[in-house]
Structures are given as C-alpha cells and as structure tokens.
Amino acid sequence: LAKTTQPISMDSYEGQEVNITCSHNNIATNDYITWYQQFPSQGPRFIIQGYKTKVTNEVASLFIPADRKSSTLSLPRVSLSDTAVYYCLVLGGSQGNLIFGKGTKLSVKP
C-alpha cells in the first residue's frame, strides 16, 4: 500500500469550496486513488475513486495530475454536515496491511 500524506486538519465555512490534497509519491501503475469519509461514531464510507485526470460524482470531484503523485479532493459548497474526517488511500494490489492513517479532519463552521 503506497504511503500517503495529507493535512491533519482544515477549517472552512458553509458555502465555500474545500480542497484537500494528498501526496502519494510511490503510487504504482495499477493503483487507484480512493477517498473515504468518516462521521463521528460511524465507520468510514466511500466517497470517490479515480485513476487519472478528473472524476466527479454527486458528492465530490477528484483531480489527479498526469504524474499521479498527488490528488485533490474537492467538496463544492460545503455545509455543516460535511464536517468529518477524510482519508486518502491508494488501493490496487494486495490490501493486507490496510492502514488508514490520521486522515484530514475538516471542520465546517456556520
């Protein structure tokens, strides 16, 4: 599992766009970049996954540059309910030692 680095915490206000960047310098050719969201007292849930360029779904967008050594999760117009921890994972091959790390704690204020 490729090592990832992301900010420990971020603050935002309702209605703003939030961008969380994750670096993964050792990503392998068959790896996919995957983001999970965790609300307090719940298990993580899948948000979005991408391989290259841009992926968009109803929740977020994921931007991946050509070298794939980093990625940016973009949350448009956040609300208080987006307050959560966001985890960046690089998944592809064997997922035995599946370490989530600390994630990025996003706090959205009114």
Next chain:
Amino acid sequence: NAGVTQTPKFRILKIGQSMTLQCTQDMNHNYMYWYRQDPGMGLKLIYYSVGAGITDKGEVPNGYNVSRSTTEDFPLRLELAAPSQTSVYFCASSQSPPPPGAGNTIYFGEGSWLTVV
C-alpha cells in the same frame, strides 16, 4: 444484504475480564480487518486476515488475538481487558486485489463501543 455485522454494539468490561467481539460478512470477501479508534483519533489497524486460516498483526496488536476459521467470521478476542482498550472497534472486509476501477471495495461494520472500568 447484511454486509459486515458486528456484535455486541456496546459493552462494559471490568479490568481483567475477557470477551470476544464478533464480526461476520456475507460478501465472500477474502480480506478482513479489525480497527480501533480512540476519541478524536484516526483508525488503528489491530489485526488483519487475507483468508481463512491466515492472520497477521497490524499497527497495535498487543492485548488482542484473532482467528479466521471460516471466510465469513473474524472474531477479535480481548484476554485481559485494560482501561487502555476502551475504544470503538470497527470490523471491515474487502475483496483483494480489487477489480480495477471497482469503486468502493472496503466495507465497514457499524462499530462496537467498549468501555473497560
């Protein structure tokens, strides 16, 4: 479709007692995991299993034991409960390696809240 089921949801243990957290999945996933999460902290991997009969240590295995006699079940055993084991425990499963571009491949249970007093 049940997914990953954990029991019990809540439990209070006295110091030195033993207990088993149960986890079962019905998706025929080969990989299963146990995590603990302390308040305000990230997920810490305790143990994982890549298939029936195979288990391995994660980041924080001390004080815990696991077994994987079937594909479906992955119980976590606490032998001598200590206050430091007060935490929320999450079981998860996945199919590994995941099909390319499969999207979500890791499924979590709802968590088990354990308090050791």
